[in-house]
Amino acid sequence: MPARIPSWAWVSGLTAGAVAAVVVLAVQADRGPHPTAPVAHPRSAPSVSARPSATPKPPAPPAVPADSGTGRRIVYALAQKRVWLVDESDKPTRTFPVWPGTVSPDPDSYAISQRVPATTGSDGVQIEHIMYFAGKSGVFIAFSNAVDGSSPPPAASDTRTGGIRMGKDDGTALWTFGAKGTRVVVVE
Structure with missing residues (x-):
């Protein structure tokens, strides 16, 4: 009866052969050409100045209208469609645009x-x-x-609305700032 080779020897031999084949293929691949992705280089106009240009600053928010009084208050400018929250030291803490209704308060x-949550x-x-x-x-x-x-849809010309809408974060800030009795100054 011929001698039998144990199964562990077969597995070890096949594994060693597979590892050797992978090493040979890896060496051949390393010596061959390597694909490269094209590199995009941004083209820019030649600079007149050698120094980098400054990042433009966002425009400063509009100043609180001069005719809005002093002290802690909410200021609503009709023509600018904008609100300011002004603290006790007469400094604006926040300003934001609004979408007025079809009926505006008088300056x-x-x-x-009154305050209503929702x-x-x-x-x-x-x-x-x-x-x-008002x-x-x-x-x-x-x-x-x-x-x-969302912003309100445009009201029909014959509809009379007095809501002055604003963005959600601005509404939350105004709600926090404006307790019952807080002064609201309306200017042109």
């Missing part, structure tokens, strides 16, 4: 008279941070923001 000094706006949108401060011709005027952060 004057008012106070936050409701549905006259346009059917869920709104929050509603802060009433009324005109039977229309209540209030700051608010849409719960989903």
